[in-house]
Amino acid sequence: MESHINWYHNVMSLVRNWYMIQTAAVDPKARKMEFDDELMGQLIRFVSSHEVGHTLGLRHNFGSSSTVPTEKLRDKAWVEANGHTPSIMDYARFNYVAQPEDNISEKGLFPRIGDYDIWAIEWGYRWYPEAKSADGEVAMLNKITMDKLKDQRLWWGDGEGNRDDPRSQTEDLTDNTMKASSYGIKNLQRIIINLQQYTYQANKDYTNLGTIYNEVVGQFGRYVGHVARNIGGIERTPKRVEQSGAVYEFTSKQTQLDAMNWLKANVFATPTWIIQKDYAALTGQEPLSVMAKVQDRALNELVSASTISKLIRFEAEAGAKAYSSLEMLSSVRKSIFSELLGRKAIDVYRRQLQKSLVEKLIALANPSKQEQASMSRGLEINLTNSDIMSTIKGQLRILSSEIRTAANSYRDTASKNHLLDLQDRIKQALDPK
Numbered sequence: 001m002e003s004h005i006n007w008y009h010n011v012m013s014l015v016r017n018w019y020m021i022q023t024a025a026v027d028p029k030a031r032k033m034e035f036d037d038e039l040m041g042q043l044i045r046f047v048s049s050h051e052v053g054h055t056l057g058l059r060h061n062f063g064s065s066s067t068v069p070t071e072k073l074r075d076k077a078w079v080e081a082n083g084h085t086p087s088i089m090d091y092a093r094f095n096y097v098a099q100p101e102d103n104i105s106e107k108g109l110f111p112r113i114g115d116y117d118i119w120a121i122e123w124g125y126r127w128y129p130e131a132k133s134a135d136g137e138v139a140m141l142n143k144i145t146m147d148k149l150k151d152q153r154l155w156w157g158d159g160e161g162n163r164d165d166p167r168s169q170t171e172d173l174t175d176n177t178m179k180a181s182s183y184g185i186k187n188l189q190r191i192i193i194n195l196q197q198y199t200y201q202a203n204k205d206y207t208n209l210g211t212i213y214n215e216v217v218g219q220f221g222r223y224v225g226h227v228a229r230n231i232g233g234i235e236r237t238p239k240r241v242e243q244s245g246a247v248y249e250f251t252s253k254q255t256q257l258d259a260m261n262w263l264k265a266n267v268f269a270t271p272t273w274i275i276q277k278d279y280a281a282l283t284g285q286e287p288l289s290v291m292a293k294v295q296d297r298a299l300n301e302l303v304s305a306s307t308i309s310k311l312i313r314f315e316a317e318a319g320a321k322a323y324s325s326l327e328m329l330s331s332v333r334k335s336i337f338s339e340l341l342g343r344k345a346i347d348v349y350r351r352q353l354q355k356s357l358v359e360k361l362i363a364l365a366n367p368s369k370q371e372q373a374s375m376s377r378g379l380e381i382n383l384t385n386s387d388i389m390s391t392i393k394g395q396l397r398i399l400s401s402e403i404r405t406a407a408n409s410y411r412d413t414a415s416k417n418h419l420l421d422l423q424d425r426i427k428q429a430l431d432p433k
Contacts, residue, residue: 006324007049011309014041021215022096023109024198025142025187031198032331033208039106046088046111053089053117057124059175063157063168064090066115070174075188079108084173086153091170096219097183100190115153142240156238164234164310166251174225181223183377185266189273192216196279210283212373213276217290225269228301230259231328250314256323264335267273267298270349276414288352294355302332303360308388325387329395332357337399339415340406358422360401363431393430400426 024030029039055233073095085092098104118415139253148154157168166177167261174180191198194215199208233251274294275287283302303308308329314322315412336357339346346354401424410416 003050005055007048010174011047012040012044015047016040017212017215018093019043020198020212021188021219022094022184023098023187024194024363025190026098026100026102026104026393027106027109031104031194033199033201042106049088049113051113051114055119058089058117058120059156060091060160061089061116061120061156062088062091062159062170063155063165064114064153065092065173066157066175067152068157068174070176070179073108073174073180074099074102074104074183076102076104076108079104079403081112083112083114084108084110086114087120088113088118089117091159092173093171095173097173099178099183099186115151116156119148119154120156142242146240146243149339151280157415158236158238162236164232165236166226166229166233167235169226169229173224177223177226177230178258181227181262182266183196184195184223185220188216188220188381192273192276195276196282206282212287213283213285216382217274217293221272221294224263224294224297225301227259228263228298231256231302231323232286232307234310238266240409250318250322253321253323258300260328262330263298263302264331267295268332268353270347270353272349288348290355291349292352296356297334299356299360302328303357303364304389305364308364308391309386312387312391325391329391333395333399337402340402343406343409345410348414351414351418354418354422358396358425359390360397362425365389366429366432396426396430400430 018035019027019035019039020030029036035043043148065085068084072082073084074097079095079098084095084097090111092111094111095104095109098109123145128137128140131140132306159165159168159170160167167175172180189274192213195209195212199212201208230251235249235251237245237247237249239245239247259403270291271294277287279285280287308325311323311325311328315324336350336353339350372407400423403419403426407416407419407423410419
């Protein structure tokens with residue numbers, strides 16, 4: 001057997017950035033731009049171990065981390081003994097759930113070769129002399145596998161061929177992305193206010209500050225994506241015909257509601273903590289652009305033909321037990337346009353978010369033939385015959401009515417101009433001349 005591992009020139013800075021933004025709140029060694037040799041050596045060991053796994057034939061196991069309860073990652077004794085994911089082949093990076101008061105050492109922060117990896121190597125390489133043929137060995141391996149899977153930590157989740165399963169995502173942690181992401185945000189909030197200190201290097205400019213600040217914004221965006229994936233989730237658990245239970249199941253309505261409530265509280269309600277005006281003055285980063293990156297991450301996931309079509313499918317199969325597309329879109333609309341009810345002034349960040357939602361709804365309601373073909377690609381339903389456009393246009397009509405009623409009551413010129421502009425856009429979309 002021969003194999004090669006390519007080590008790109010930027011891997012060292014890549015793992016440094018990951019480790020800083022995910023663990024600097026709990027590990028003082030991560031609070032500088034040049035890590036000590038011992039720490040960098042451990043980071044190199046982690047990456048190279050993952051790549052050696054590939055040379056031995058192991059695929060990514062993006063579902064592995066979802067088998068671990070969130071609070072176990074804050075349990076010092078447990079996580080230092082077991083690691084924060086059962087597989088080095090997951091993209092679990094580092095334990096960003098751990099909080100400063102948990103006093104967890106690097107042993108509980110780093111990925112390691114875990115229970116799944118040991119089992120996968122045994123499955124692939126162990127010799128079974130009692131098997132008299134290849135077919136006989138397959139039957140034997142299937143029986144062993146079904147027995148082994150009674151241990152949840154040995155589960156494999158396909159996050160590459162199956163993007164619909166929220167359990168199998170890159171760079172997420174634990175069985176509850178809402179809880180894990182909330183802990184992750186707490187640590188980002190601790191880190192972001194100290195970035196000038198962490199990135200300081202004598203006689204250099206503010207490039208470091210700009211780079212690591214962008215990494216923090218990107219990490220927050222990952223948390224948003226992890227949570228949003230729960231909405232419209234289809235969970236796939238591979239099985240042989242000898243095993244009972246469903247292969248495909250919808251993510252529960254309660255989990256989807258929890259995800260929506262998290263997005264409303266942490267994304268649609270302006271996350272002002274991510275805007276650091278002092279950093280903008282030093283790096284030139286534009287606050288509205290930063291906010292758009294995070295909020296559009298959620299909107300792109302929710303207000304999409306793919307997500308809406310899956311919710312329509314849920315409704316067709318589960319009826320009232322389903323989280324419907326109408327319920328989801330109404331929740332998004334009410335959260336993003338909450339100012340209308342009390343005629344409250346709409347600040348610049350909220351105006352940007354509201355415009356973004358309206359534009360995404362309009363794009364779905366009036367796609368060009370090329371866009372319609374692109375949107376239909378990969379969907380299991382006919383776009384023109386589904387409820388997608390009906391539901392989208394219904395939301396635009398409700399918005400038009402609410403905006404028309406509210407606009408004349410506004411004395412704030414910026415808010416009023418904004419609402420009148422949106423009314424014109426919606427009218428043009430629903431009744432083009």
